[in-house]
Amino acid sequence: MSANYRLQEEFETARYYLRRVKVDDAQPIFDSYATDAEVTRFLGWKPHQSLADTSAFLEIAAAEWDLGSGFPVVAFDRKSGGFVGMFHPKLIGHRVSYGYVLQRSAWGKGCATEVMRWLVEQALAHPMIYRVEAFCDVDHPASARVMENAGMEREGILRRYFHHPNISEAPRDCFIYSKVH
Numbered sequence: 001m002s003a004n005y006r007l008q009e010e011f012e013t014a015r016y017y018l019r020r021v022k023v024d025d026a027q028p029i030f031d032s033y034a035t036d037a038e039v040t041r042f043l044g045w046k047p048h049q050s051l052a053d054t055s056a057f058l059e060i061a062a063a064e065w066d067l068g069s070g071f072p073v074v075a076f077d078r079k080s081g082g083f084v085g086m087f088h089p090k091l092i093g094h095r096v097s098y099g100y101v102l103q104r105s106a107w108g109k110g111c112a113t114e115v116m117r118w119l120v121e122q123a124l125a126h127p128m129i130y131r132v133e134a135f136c137d138v139d140h141p142a143s144a145r146v147m148e149n150a151g152m153e154r155e156g157i158l159r160r161y162f163h164h165p166n167i168s169e170a171p172r173d174c175f176i177y178s179k180v181h
């Protein structure tokens, strides 16, 4: 029997270096995107008010590594060394589900596409992973495009699926994407 799926604690794509998130990453995350209402618009949380909000989130996220239930990584530009954002694969049985967020200055350069392609390939290469998936708000075409670029197909609309508190109090319809083998 093969070992459970895990992500490497550090890895590189052509342009980015990624490593396991640490609670100490709170400051760059807080400074670069956690307080930016444009970045959090289609996310499941409101902009952070204080560094303590970011630290509290990271305490929980970082602990997922030890449980083997999630593998949040932070990304850096290999050339400049600058902080770029975070990718968050979660293991749910035979599935890996993804979230991702980049600071605004990193948008539109193909970063999410490049890293998601790497992550999707890495997950589906594991014998116990049959499906990778992600969802986004129906009004978020940039994220939908990232999933398509990563080789996923749109399966449909999950109606009233997720609460995006920066858009409305009522849960929103979302596109669900996947790649299977």
Ligand SMILES: CC(C)(COP(=O)(O)OP(=O)(O)OC[C@H]1O[C@@H](n2cnc3c(N)ncnc32)[C@H](O)[C@@H]1OP(=O)(O)O)[C@@H](O)C(=O)NCCC(=O)NCCS
Residues within 6 Å of the ligand: 038, 039, 040, 042, 043, 085, 100, 101, 102, 103, 106, 107, 108, 109, 110, 111, 112, 113, 114, 135, 136, 137, 140, 141, 142, 143, 145, 146, 149
């Ligand atoms: C969504 C996000 C991760 C995209 O990251 P990115 O590195 O800029 O994405 P990429 O450059 O790899 O690809 C973006 C794609 O969306 C397309 N795109 C961007 N804005 C678009 C828009 N308004 N309408 C349609 N397509 C759009 C780009 O053209 C590109 O597609 P292409 O490669 O076919 O040209 C980034 O904008 C982000 O972090 N947003 C805030 C957090 C967030 O919303 N996360 C996702 C939650 S589901």
